[in-house]
Amino acid sequence: MDQDKRKTLGTLAKAGAAACIAAKAPYVFAKKTTKIRVLGTHVTLQEAIRKQAMADLGIEVVFEPKGSAAVLQKASISPQSFDLYEQWSNSINILWQSGSIQSIDTRRITHWDEINGLSKTGRLVPDAHIGAGDAPHKILYVQDDGDLGQDESDHVSFLPYVHNVDSFGYNTNTINQGIPYETESWGWLLDKKYAGKVAIVNAPTIGLFDLALAAQAKGLVVFNDIGSITTKELDKLFNVLIKMKKEGHFSGFWTSVPESVEFMESGRVVIQSMFSPGVSALNGRGIPVTYAAPKEGYRGWHGVMCLSKTTQGREKDAAYEYMNWWLSGWPGAFIARQGYYISNPQRSKPLLSPEEWDYWYAGKAARKDLKGTDDKISVKMGQTRTGGSYEQRFSNVAVWNTVMPSYDYSLQKWYEFVSA
Known part of the structure; x- marks a missing residue:
């Protein structure tokens, strides 16, 4: 038997022995979960x-x-x-x-x-x-x-x-129910009758557009292209916002959905930037918050x-x-x-x-109470989703969350505003 064959047989013998050991003690070679x-x-x-x-x-x-x-x-x-x-x-x-x-x-x-x-x-x-x-x-x-x-x-x-499309939520115990696409307006966020009871999401590429849409709706600032706001337009916008903040218009800035829920549940605010899960959670807790369908269009x-x-x-x-x-x-x-x-x-x-499909996607009235992800009833029978069907809601987008060419400058202005 030549040397190469002896090497091959030796290798096979070692492999066989290893296989026997593995068979008796498989935990030695247990597969690690990725x-x-x-x-x-x-x-x-x-x-x-x-x-x-x-x-x-x-x-x-x-x-x-x-x-x-x-x-x-x-x-x-x-x-x-x-x-x-x-x-x-x-x-x-x-x-x-x-x-x-x-x-x-x-x-x-x-x-x-x-x-x-x-x-x-x-x-x-x-x-x-x-x-x-x-x-x-x-x-x-x-x-x-x-x-x-x-x-x-x-x-x-x-x-x-x-x-999804986002807008703002408002507590109908305090604010009269509006009409989707007709009376509900981003401008409500800057309405002085809600001063001290308004919160905004603390995200420069999100909250900025909520406030830009609100300022434009109130006629306080006009933008040539709201998806690409210029530095001069940002200056005008934040001059308005910083003045309002110093006057106590804004109650706070939230950074997570649970925090937004706490803001509304505690009574700290009656109107604020919101994401859909926050509205659903509040409704599940019996707090009547409507997610607006603004006449200016969604973000x-x-x-x-x-x-x-x-x-x-x-x-x-x-x-x-x-x-x-x-x-x-x-x-x-x-x-x-x-x-x-x-x-x-x-x-x-x-x-x-x-x-569920008819309510969430088709925009039809709920034919029975519907539960949210927390297993609590978030939609009562007879309610219709504000904004209508999937197609209707996404046919009414005013602006998308965006990183603009003026992003760096908008960051600077945003943090000046939040800390003012």
């Missing part, structure tokens, strides 16, 4: 979602929820701290330009073809108003030169998933799920599994109960009752 870290806000980073994902996927999912500004700051400077990032499309330009995220291959997204036109073209119906600013389709696709644009390609900057937002540039190997595979899970049906049905839409709603429809 872990993915998700950085985002309380909007989607909810415990029920985390538990369901782990049960369905067999991976460990760790959530790190923070306020929107803190989340964006951490993601832009510490890509190694997360595998997936969940927030809104106004964060995309910052993350892409900082090199914190890598592109997502749509060929690995199981239900990519089911994602509807809102994400890909900016419209759900042909005659819909797209809205000013960063409509999601404008920053979705990675172009040949590495920039982001709307020409279709196999690589995208984010996975389109949850989205639209689109959820983005982004892949960290540092995520590779098995963690990257698991991240794709988690992204695919989000479009698999259950998550879309879950978040519908807090007033959010999913990019491929037809897959979630069978997991919603006909009454």
